[in-house]
Amino acid sequence: MTCIDKIDPAAPRAAVAVTSNHLAAELSETLKLAVPLALTQLGQIAMMSTDLAFIGRLGSEAVAAAALAHTVFFVSFTFGMGLVSAVAPLAAQAFGARDPHVMRRALRVGLWVALFMALPLMFLPFHGESVLLALGQAPAAAHLAQQYLFGLVWGILPALWFIALRGFMSAVNRPEPVLWITLAAIPANALLVYLLLYGKWGMPEFGLFGAGLATTTVNLGMFLAGVWFAARRRPFRKYHVFSRIWRIDRPLMGKLVAIGAPISLSFLLEYGMFGAAGLLMGLISTPALAAHQIALQIAAILFMVPFGVGMAATVRVGHAVGRRDPDGLRRAGYVAVLISGTFMSVMTLAVILARFEIATIFLGEASDTAAQLTAMLLLIGATFFIADGVQTTTAGALRGMNDTQVPLLFATISYWLVGFASAYALAFWTRLGAPGVWIGLSLGTAVYATLLILRFRLLARRLGK
Incomplete structure (x- = not known):
């Protein structure tokens, strides 16, 4: 009997079936992760659109100022977001290797990097009016944009911290809390913008500064909600993510920055x-x-x-x-x-x-x-x-x-x-x-x-x- 004779004729079909099962399982697991994360991103767009809808009632000049402010703000925020995004691959690799210690360290260094980067990242929004004037924008629009930036700028740090928590939660296959927090934040943001922008229900009328301050407040609330989930709810609490939070892990921090x-x-x-x-x-x-x-x-x-x-x-x-x-x-x-x-x-x-x-x-x-x-x-x-x-x-x-x-x-x-x-x-x-x-x-x-x-x-x- 030759080697060919010994081959089970059902083996190729079994291999195809195994491969198909693996692909189906991968498709299912990816969708379980991707759907909440995609809906979270759409929720962020919904909050921005709500802001612009309320600001639009102040006139086209206010809308133009908000657009300019977002341009300046996102130049700074995008840089910090890229750095903190490295928490996800580091934590995911540790999860695959069944190393909860490194998972905890990955989140910790992400939080520290966000803290160290927040003040430098706030420099550009604090000087947004000067930057916009240097780029040839109208003085009135640049001044209004600066008022909006004065409210937005304080939200950089809690927003970056929330991204670090999102990366950790995704790494353990549980991105749903991030989606729940975002869905709750949409109406909360709309209400705060309405109150602080127009001065309703006895609140002071802050104008564009109030709209930015409302967004900052919501970012802080989202971060605090994320901390609660990470510290108190399963499966996150078993990782003790805030244990020895004061320790700065320089080697892993260097790796996070390099990525x-x-x-x-x-x-x-x-x-x-x-x-x-x-x-x-x-x-x-x-x-x-x-x-x-x-x-x-x-x-x-x-x-x-x-x-x-x-x-x-x-x-x-x-x-x-x-x-x-x-x-x-x-x-x-x-x-x-x-x-x-x-x-x-x-x-x-x-x-x-x-x-x-x-x-x-x-x-x-x-x-x-x-x-x-x-x-x-x-x-x-x-x-x-x-x-x-x-x-x-x-x-x-x-x-x-x-x-x-x-x-x-x-x-x-x-x-x-x-x-x-x-x-x-x-x-x-x-x-x-x-x-x-x-x-x-x-x-x-x-x-x-x-x-x-x-x-x-x-x-x-x-x-x-």
């Missing part, structure tokens, strides 16, 4: 490219800038779901790294990318079909120049939306392997050498104008997504060997 700093810079490169694209639109025309802002808002809403899936991918890949499971690592990464790609494909089709209605909702008349241009940009965004979802999810998977430095290089090349350069060239060296800017954004994002997928394949194959 998190490239994430921060990548976020800033991406954020900077879209900000620069807005400046290009402003040079083209006012309708072009309005259309760009609306299309970008739609993109931001859609982006929240794959961003949540990317956070889930960080955790799932981190678990596989911790338990030394290269097959599980590959499954976690590819399943997450499949989820994001499928979701964004469906939503992109919906946006294409409803692009004129979306423009009308924001701008009124569908025949308006800005509305027509908005519909065109949303059509061009068909490739951009999908690539954007794939890149953020793949980047999340790479973070689960602590791979953040090479993606930073990819972001520099893709967003600026390809994306912004193409946007500028197509907008001003051809007759494309505003559509050329979005074609450039789409090219840069597609290149970034492709490079990240190739990087993930390379590392997954290398770890498998």
Whole structure:
């Protein structure tokens, strides 16, 4: 009897069944993590939209000031958010390795890094008016923006602490408390903004400063609620996450900074490219800038779901790294990318079909120049939306392997050498104008997504060997 004769004919079918079961299990586990995280991100967008809706009643100048204030604020906050985001992969790898001691240390160093970074990060918002005036903004709008920033700036530290807690809770496969806290924060934020912005129910009328102060208060409340869950509720309390909180773990803190700093810079490169694209639109025309802002808002809403899936991918890949499971690592990464790609494909089709209605909702008349241009940009965004979802999810998977430095290089090349350069060239060296800017954004994002997928394949194959 030959070796071939000895092979069980049912073995290939059994192997396929095992693989299918593993994929189904991975899909289920990823969705359990991703859905609460994605809904949490959408909740954050809902709070921002509520703020703008209330501020809008003060007039267009107040809305413009709020937009400028958010631009300044998020430059600082994004850098801190990238650093603290490194808590998730460190804690997830420790969870996979069944090392609760390192899990506790990961959260602890995240909280300390947030504290050390908070004061430097507050410098820019405290001087927002000077920065905006230096960039050529109108003095009245810059002054109003500064009032809003004076209220917002104090919320940086509790917001960063909440992100650290979110990373820890996700690492132990329990992101639901973060979602519950966010859902409770939406009406609380709306009520506080209403009271402090307009001075209702006997409260002082603080204007834009009151709106910022309300957001800061809600951020503090969310952090305190997160502390309660982490310290008192199962399964978190068994990790004793606040035990010896005063101890500064310098080696692990250095590792967190080494992982998190490239994430921060990548976020800033991406954020900077879209900000620069807005400046290009402003040079083209006012309708072009309005259309760009609306299309970008739609993109931001859609982006929240794959961003949540990317956070889930960080955790799932981190678990596989911790338990030394290269097959599980590959499954976690590819399943997450499949989820994001499928979701964004469906939503992109919906946006294409409803692009004129979306423009009308924001701008009124569908025949308006800005509305027509908005519909065109949303059509061009068909490739951009999908690539954007794939890149953020793949980047999340790479973070689960602590791979953040090479993606930073990819972001520099893709967003600026390809994306912004193409946007500028197509907008001003051809007759494309505003559509050329979005074609450039789409090219840069597609290149970034492709490079990240190739990087993930390379590392997954290398770890498998």
